[in-house]
Amino acid sequence: MSPYQLPPAWIALVLLCAAWALARAWSTPALAFDEAEQVLHQQWLLAGYGPQPPLFEWLLWSVRQATGMSVLAALWLLKAVALSGVGIAVGWFVAQLGMRAAAGAVAAWAMTLPLLLWDAPRTLTHSLLATTCMAVVVGLSAPLLERPERPLSRRRWFGLGLAIAAALLSKYNTALALVGWLAVLLAALAHRVPAWSGRWRIVRQHARGLPWFLVGLTPIGLHAAWLLDAWPEVQATLGAKMQGDGGHRTQGVVALAVAWLANLTLPAALLGMAVWSGAGDRAEPVDPRGGDHHVRRWGRWALLYVAVVAGSMSVLVLAGALHQIKERWVLPLTPPLLALVAMAATHGHVDWARLQRWSLALIATALALLLARPWVLAWLDRPATIRWPAREAAARLGAVLPPHATVAADPIQLAGAMAAYGPRGWTVVYQHSAPAVLRHIQACTVWSVAAHHPPAAPPLPYAWTPMTPATTVTVPMLPAGRTRTTVTLHVQPWQRTDAVCHALDTVYDRTP
Numbered sequence: 001m002s003p004y005q006l007p008p009a010w011i012a013l014v015l016l017c018a019a020w021a022l023a024r025a026w027s028t029p030a031l032a033f034d035e036a037e038q039v040l041h042q043q044w045l046l047a048g049y050g051p052q053p054p055l056f057e058w059l060l061w062s063v064r065q066a067t068g069m070s071v072l073a074a075l076w077l078l079k080a081v082a083l084s085g086v087g088i089a090v091g092w093f094v095a096q097l098g099m100r101a102a103a104g105a106v107a108a109w110a111m112t113l114p115l116l117l118w119d120a121p122r123t124l125t126h127s128l129l130a131t132t133c134m135a136v137v138v139g140l141s142a143p144l145l146e147r148p149e150r151p152l153s154r155r156r157w158f159g160l161g162l163a164i165a166a167a168l169l170s171k172y173n174t175a176l177a178l179v180g181w182l183a184v185l186l187a188a189l190a191h192r193v194p195a196w197s198g199r200w201r202i203v204r205q206h207a208r209g210l211p212w213f214l215v216g217l218t219p220i221g222l223h224a225a226w227l228l229d230a231w232p233e234v235q236a237t238l239g240a241k242m243q244g245d246g247g248h249r250t251q252g253v254v255a256l257a258v259a260w261l262a263n264l265t266l267p268a269a270l271l272g273m274a275v276w277s278g279a280g281d282r283a284e285p286v287d288p289r290g291g292d293h294h295v296r297r298w299g300r301w302a303l304l305y306v307a308v309v310a311g312s313m314s315v316l317v318l319a320g321a322l323h324q325i326k327e328r329w330v331l332p333l334t335p336p337l338l339a340l341v342a343m344a345a346t347h348g349h350v351d352w353a354r355l356q357r358w359s360l361a362l363i364a365t366a367l368a369l370l371l372a373r374p375w376v377l378a379w380l381d382r383p384a385t386i387r388w389p390a391r392e393a394a395a396r397l398g399a400v401l402p403p404h405a406t407v408a409a410d411p412i413q414l415a416g417a418m419a420a421y422g423p424r425g426w427t428v429v430y431q432h433s434a435p436a437v438l439r440h441i442q443a444c445t446v447w448s449v450a451a452h453h454p455p456a457a458p459p460l461p462y463a464w465t466p467m468t469p470a471t472t473v474t475v476p477m478l479p480a481g482r483t484r485t486t487v488t489l490h491v492q493p494w495q496r497t498d499a500v501c502h503a504l505d506t507v508y509d510r511t512p
Helices: 006-029 031-039 057-067 071-098 098-112 116-124 126-140 154-168 176-190 195-215 217-230 231-243 248-280 292-318 325-332 335-345 350-377 390-398 414-420
Strands: 406-410 427-430 444-451 463-464 472-478 487-495
Touching: 006 071, 006 098, 006 154, 006 350, 031 057, 031 071, 031 414, 031 427, 057 071, 057 126, 071 098, 071 116, 071 335, 071 414, 098 248, 098 335, 098 350, 116 126, 116 248, 116 350, 126 176, 126 325, 126 335, 154 176, 154 195, 154 217, 176 195, 176 292, 176 325, 176 335, 195 463, 231 444, 248 292, 248 325, 248 335, 248 350, 292 335, 325 335, 335 444, 390 414, 390 472, 390 487, 406 414, 414 427, 414 444
Parallel strands: 406 427, 406 444
Antiparallel strands: 444 487, 463 487, 472 487
């Protein structure tokens, strides 16, 4: 598709996300949980950072090296690209299958998932990137649904392998979505070519692109060796997250249903309104050929995808391996379903113009509310972490800590702020960082910084003793509310007392 023929809605999505990224720093310097985590991880380039796959960290590091941007500017740029990429990739899927007239509306509608409207711009990183990668997988494999007998180009096979690798390196649970999408592709092959002999012939034709597909998958190898070595730690952490506090299997089934409904209710409501509006106005289908037959076919494939993915999750719940299910875990599983439902809708009476206007208005409103959120919370006098004066706190702590200090901070939003706005010589970790990160800290003196409570000993497997009593730094929350609210930071240096660092008067941050 020529750049001069892009649907206007795609351009609008890019502009909206770019405007949000530019205004994000103006809105507040404070960081959300995942943003702070990314800032901390950018202090090292590692094969793995803990239980989450490392692709977001790798891409963020690459953007910084290529552009010279600050870590926060690169972070917000990457999130803006990923946000707009979800909708554009789903719209591209529809456009490739001959439904270009609906491609703009579908792209905007795909971004009305509640977590994309609110959580993704505010805090999500890995889940957002995984959602974008799954949408790209769907877009690249579109020809296999309409004409499975036509071989793909080498470039597309390579891109498909690369997108699959990126999805798995963004979030491990995208494996469920990939299995569900493979089931849909096989169903499309069976529908198009009823005879087994013909299916085998087509499979052999596509096998010619297998080497290029495998080349695209090679980035997985960069992480696989580390994952095998750290698997006990990763498995324990993921198991704790999946099982949570335990509970009855019924609770897991309810949590699974709630997570899917939380993601899909709003897009389903918008599409239903557009169908109702189109039926009243006698709107013509984008593709009148096939009619109900095509609607049923795409609908069957959508149900097949849901049966495979949700069914697999249900098996994990019933087996007792999955009790706690968060909405963001389901988010990367939704792009294939949205694409299939959109294709079914193109053969029905849908008011696509209104759906596009509603979706774009909803996206713009959500992004504007996110930018205004610190002021709203200040007016409500709520001391949220998004109101923490990150820059001022880092500056005040810079007057207390040495310029090359090793710092363990709590909570993570404070640690991220110190890493982002503090002196370049600081090495900052979160008090509860993963061992994969903490093992890179080798210091004799560590400064412990905590908000609202006395600092604890550094989270490192050595013997520590406090060097001096804790001191406090107080900074006001910003924006200021109707009632003056402050944040009290407690600072205390700790000395390692084992044989390697035996002298209590060791100079700050002397490494063994």
